[in-house]
Amino acid sequence: MEKLLYGAAYYDEYMPYERLEKDMEMIRAAGMNVIRIAESTWASEEPQNGVFDFTHVERALAAAQKAGISVIVGTPTYAIPPWLAAEHPEILAVTPRGQGKYGPRQNMDITAPAYLFHAERVIRRLMECVQKYPNVIGFQLDNETKHYGTCGKNVQKRFVAWLKERFGTVEKMNEAFGFNYWSNRVDCWENVPDVTGTINGSFAAAFAEFQRSLVDDFLAWQAGIVREYARGDQFITHNFDFEWRGYSFGVQPDVNHKSASRCLTLAGCDIYHPTQDHLTGKEIAFGGAVARSLKRDNYIVLETEAQGHVNWTPYDGQLRLQAFSHIASGACGVMYWHWHSIHNSFETYWKGLLSHDLQPNAPYREACTVGADLARLSPKLAGMKKKNRAAMLVSNEALTALDQFRLPERGVGYNDVVRWLFDALYEMNVGCDILFPTDTADFADYDVLFVPALYTAPRELLERLKEYALGGGTLVATFKTAFSDENLKVYPEVQPAVLAPCFGAVYDEFTKPENVRLKSDVLALPENDREARVWMELLRPEGAKVLAAYDHKFWGKYAAVTENACGEGRAVYIGTMTSPACLKAILRPILEEAGLWGAEQTAKLHIESGVGRSGKNLRFYLNYSGDDAEQTYLHGDGTELIGGGKVKRGETLRLAPWGFAVIEED
Amino acid sequence: MEKLLYGAAYYDEYMPYERLEKDMEMIRAAGMNVIRIAESTWASEEPQNGVFDFTHVERALAAAQKAGISVIVGTPTYAIPPWLAAEHPEILAVTPRGQGKYGPRQNMDITAPAYLFHAERVIRRLMECVQKYPNVIGFQLDNETKHYGTCGKNVQKRFVAWLKERFGTVEKMNEAFGFNYWSNRVDCWENVPDVTGTINGSFAAAFAEFQRSLVDDFLAWQAGIVREYARGDQFITHNFDFEWRGYSFGVQPDVNHKSASRCLTLAGCDIYHPTQDHLTGKEIAFGGAVARSLKRDNYIVLETEAQGHVNWTPYDGQLRLQAFSHIASGACGVMYWHWHSIHNSFETYWKGLLSHDLQPNAPYREACTVGADLARLSPKLAGMKKKNRAAMLVSNEALTALDQFRLPERGVGYNDVVRWLFDALYEMNVGCDILFPTDTADFADYDVLFVPALYTAPRELLERLKEYALGGGTLVATFKTAFSDENLKVYPEVQPAVLAPCFGAVYDEFTKPENVRLKSDVLALPENDREARVWMELLRPEGAKVLAAYDHKFWGKYAAVTENACGEGRAVYIGTMTSPACLKAILRPILEEAGLWGAEQTAKLHIESGVGRSGKNLRFYLNYSGDDAEQTYLHGDGTELIGGGKVKRGETLRLAPWGFAVIEED
């Protein structure tokens, strides 16, 4: 992308009265340069079966063209028209709750032939229609695609075929899944029971993996169609979303982002996050790190909140801070969902940049300043690359596994462990990339590799982790790592399997901590904040140094955190969950030893860095607080790009509430 | 009604042994003069299809006649016999949870032809049977009728016909409901999707309105049948109930009481409320105000608790206080549900006046004193009229709208806003009538009109509210008023729509308050009790005086409560929810200015007033507390009717715990 993109989703279809010219003028006036159109509007594009009407699409394209605004065209397939559901009710996905009803989006079986037939036809017609508009810069396939829990009889049939492919014989499957247990042993492929009733975690996890593969197939299929029409300069992207906890929280359970993104030329995602007093920037950084990892390049934030939810109405300054934080994480564009607030239906209170009165308002006025700044700074910020020395290995399979074999505290799952680590690093200004299990070739690019709760891993992956440490890396793994094989069969050997020699520690017992704290001779743990939480493994050191042990009458003889020299590297094992402060106390000496510790790590502000196209370092000092802040500038002398002044190392930066500075080093 | 009615529901059908003569004697001895019979006993009246047996009904009528007791006969149709469900299972209503099973009451599709056929037959037979009994004073149609969520295919068909009638074309419906959103656009009436799956709040709200119309139709149909048989002196009533939160809380969501009561000659309702330490009289006043509004006349309390729930067992004195509070609100009769406690089934622990041992007990002995007092005072109290200067506009449509677009705090809905206002007025002894949106002609009867959260209103209704203020009234509206049109489409204009000039204030942003308080230069807000709650609109005054603003670092520039001169009148807008104490501080100056403030408003006791048939004022001083109370008598000299003594203005009334005084002014 030559320049930074800034814009919003735009729905001419939803407007209560004729606004198009007026809106394009307001968009342009705000310094915005792109809109996204057409996704989810199938019923407007094909109001009756086979009757197409792209009036809204073409109107929007023409008006944008006239106003000098680029357009991303979305295929409309993630919401089907009533006539399609009426003609082909089998399209509505059967899930464990039964067959869905028409009404919501994302209610279809993405494998249903009738759906695929009609989806392909409307996509081709749309592509034909938009080909002639030069301002179309790219395409978005569908939207937030997932498998929607589809598990009807047809899906079960395909799943059995997938199992057959994987295992060859029922005997091998029986053994891999431990089907002798509770008489689940299967005698032939025909009698494989409906997976939705199973109590076998291995079987259920295999199905989850199969379901994720349906998303890969679906997006690849759409990409193939779109590619037939797209010009070479037009990108193909998708709007990936994250585990949703009322906001974008963690790794998406239902999609393997890494494999699903293979068919794309530009990674895209949406990031929604708490705001007002709860705005921290963490979701922006985490979502950005995942998106950045998909193509190992810049990515586009296709959706983020302008006003959004009623409890996200932004304070003055927050919209600006958010936009520059996305850029600081490596985004090549930031787009609001959506331009205007909708007057009917489900998302009336998911407000856009404009309120329902469609007049310029406080958020719009702030967006105008963002637009102006981004336009001006695009030559310096566009194409900025991140260079992180730490990475974190995340795994959809481990996430599913911890869904099947839950941590013994309600509501605490895989992503809580991921975010516990990621957030601690964020708070210490340690930039962290994301790796997936298929990224083993990239392990060596990093000095420190964090491995949260990698419950399930084939022996080969564990060997790669071992080699990483032996080769000089610092491997930091948490509880629940290396416990089971790729079929969720617990390794019937000393735990952590394969890696025990690496960590120099073993365990066979574990429990839920109750009134257990950590104690340490070597770490400066926070005195009143060192309880063991959620899970504790009773570690027995076999060569490792004990960084922390349990402080408890009966468990006091066991280690909680160990560190071991391992070939050229080191391996740290964290056997329990802790408070964020306690985790940071554990991580600090590890980071120090790995050479990732400096003044930046204890700064009051959040700091992000990157390297611009010109090769110059870019520093973002972000004040994620409602108070004025002062912070010593810690990097090389340079120019503050927003205000335009010169900044010298050691100088004091003064930032307003939710303010920030962007310094380009000389 | 010539005299006050006092009695209970009586079920000869449920008695464990022959009790009829004995019971009538005990009822008479208690000073009771009416029983209600027959509702819900269809299976006893028609034990087999077409085999009728009115033995229990006739026995009860004859025994009551002999004891000088009047009878209200209920049609038995709200609980169907097993044989009817067995022969016509389609009668069991299909709801969003699927088709109901036989067992509970109120499980039928009130539009099912088989149900209507059999219901009509049993009603006609019953009416023929009871015609000859002179002590039948009136009829109750069905009981607590609602639509029971019926939404099967047949109901959907009728709903589509109703939509067709309302909109004429699908295009108009698409526009009104915003069906372009998420591809919900409909191409023809045949393809209108099953409403139970919808995510479109406009569509869902229309269905709720349609369902309420089914209740209107059903009751009007029953009234037509009953009227064929009823004598001119016999009333036709119905037992309306309220939103149920374990007790009668607020406006009934599933019935439009105003339109449903058109077919009646006497309004009736049941009122259940907390008791013991939680007895406040508020539900008696609120339910009474609604019932009083239906025919703008006296009403009958067809059911209220004697012992009721296990946590409602009354303290000494409470039954008396309750009975006179109903009268003070304008009731012409008070009846317990029910005479005896039932020995089997679902309501074994919803105890009657008698306990399971069927012997005289503490509540019965207290009822005897009530009966004696009411009989003696009937000439003075019967037909008493209320004259209130304040009214509140309530709306089923707004209630449904806030169900679709919920306030962002779990469990807080429309009725919480209604009761927040109503209860504050109750605590300030400001008598308040209820108005419905169709009562626009009556607005002018009141000095102050309260409008809680009127989320949805056609433009015409908003114009009437404007005229009310322009014409000299004091209009007091809360947040969420005038936000959407009658189809729940948000008005795409400045909010509050239509009324913004009237209030002299506008807003386009809102949020959920978090650590936000109110501050005021002109109101005496309670120092430690002035947090903004649930919802806050960021008001920008355009001419209005700011009564209160938000006390918050970032929201402090916005107003929370505004007051504006508007033609001959005034308009107050309350943009957030508050504590009860804070609300009272807001309302006080408004009431003062409107001339509704006096000594009564700060009295420790609850006071109700009315005008007897003779034209004399009646004053009820009610001690809703478990402590002895002293209260200066604030009204005109008169006679205390319970004790019989003379009372002079300024004298001190001394009341026992849960005690009361009734004064007839000279």
Add this chain to the structure above:
Amino acid sequence: MEKLLYGAAYYDEYMPYERLEKDMEMIRAAGMNVIRIAESTWASEEPQNGVFDFTHVERALAAAQKAGISVIVGTPTYAIPPWLAAEHPEILAVTPRGQGKYGPRQNMDITAPAYLFHAERVIRRLMECVQKYPNVIGFQLDNETKHYGTCGKNVQKRFVAWLKERFGTVEKMNEAFGFNYWSNRVDCWENVPDVTGTINGSFAAAFAEFQRSLVDDFLAWQAGIVREYARGDQFITHNFDFEWRGYSFGVQPDVNHKSASRCLTLAGCDIYHPTQDHLTGKEIAFGGAVARSLKRDNYIVLETEAQGHVNWTPYDGQLRLQAFSHIASGACGVMYWHWHSIHNSFETYWKGLLSHDLQPNAPYREACTVGADLARLSPKLAGMKKKNRAAMLVSNEALTALDQFRLPERGVGYNDVVRWLFDALYEMNVGCDILFPTDTADFADYDVLFVPALYTAPRELLERLKEYALGGGTLVATFKTAFSDENLKVYPEVQPAVLAPCFGAVYDEFTKPENVRLKSDVLALPENDREARVWMELLRPEGAKVLAAYDHKFWGKYAAVTENACGEGRAVYIGTMTSPACLKAILRPILEEAGLWGAEQTAKLHIESGVGRSGKNLRFYLNYSGDDAEQTYLHGDGTELIGGGKVKRGETLRLAPWGFAVIEED
């Protein structure tokens, strides 16, 4: 049983690799002498319809035989193979949630002919196979059998037949169930509605009773088959389980243990309980008391936890303490579920004695000491009998009744009342047996009879209780006793029905206490811990002495606890629930007067007693705490069996955390 049994469930079928010889050697080395095999492994035994393969069973039998280990063989019927569900989907039970899916255990309709046919065939083949192994000492029928909520159309048909048998005519049923209420009156057997929709508690409770009878029938049927093959020295047992609240809490709602155990020759059960800081021994004592009562003899603990749940990982010493506590309660054997931790599926985290690495670990090492001690002490401890002077009457029917007519506090049911009493007695070291309603002939064996919340009882049973008191017993009943007849029809007479003269107290009103405490002139109630809880009956003494009254402004005139002389005996009525401490203060004088009070009752340790085969008293002093304990030895001089030393009365016993002493009196 000649000797104490100690062992574990063993599943060769679940092993991840060949372990059999190694495991048998480890089992033997731990001093264990028995394994349980084969239950739940149907799919391994009959991998295809009619193809049998008992390899695992025979391997295990042979290896055990070789190692000198006895075997209990379980019939495999509580988990069906996939092929059976695939061929006969009707086997999957229909419950109120619809038809189950294949996957879990215990998902079948235990009345389904196809299930019974296949179950019988596999049982017969298994019995034929294992006949030749001399080390089979007994058989377990199925496992934790219940009715699994089965309520399909076929079950409903049988239920109606059962009702017909019980009532003869629909008229009698209508009357017994109060079916006139809400028009539920039935006109013929054909129209009895599906019970799953009912709101009639009598009807629902009858169905629960019918469902329990299905379990009786099923086990008796299996016993008949097994008996055809079993040798005379082989026992037939069943693994009963208890109401499950994450552990074995109380009386099993879905099985009448007393009637279901008639077909057995040895009572068996599983007992799971909290551990770590929450280990109290109460569940061991309660489950033991129930199991002991079934055949009025010793019983076997077929399953208990080794490591179990993640929050049950035992502290050092706890496994030993638990094992000896089971013996102290009268168990003839203790078996862990299960030997090894399973590597796949649902119970991966219900760990066995060995962890997943299958190596000797801390629990295994502790089990070795238990095995050695039990082997050595078997001659003294095996066959020990308990002689208790107090008993408690428990009732499945009362439990069901309080499910239908719940106490007004969420989560508090019949078993909470049972355990409230039982646990208080346990804490006071008062040994307590369990009686069922059919055990009226045994009432006279006890000095004190506790009757918790016997909500439903036929008049005859109440008469037997009356006779018990009249004959000299001390009858202690709680609230909710004697309220309804056997059809849950409330007795339409003074309460407590039949027993009111016995208690010398009556009531007709009750409520949920709110800010109500107890006050007493005669009891030393704990000052700050005497609130009335959950339920309070407003007792009016008619001859009884008031032990405690309510401390409350309006309820103060009513009694809470009364005591009455009754013939030769006494009758105490406790009208409300209290804290444990308050209950103990109430019970103490009653126990004193009954002669059940001594030094033991205030000891700090838990003490159990029994009489060995030699006639000598055995005393178990059990330190249920994580602290060292000192306790005066209160019984006759004797020998401490674990350490081997002599102990004299009055001497101080010193026990380690979770330690214990076993003394055989001289």
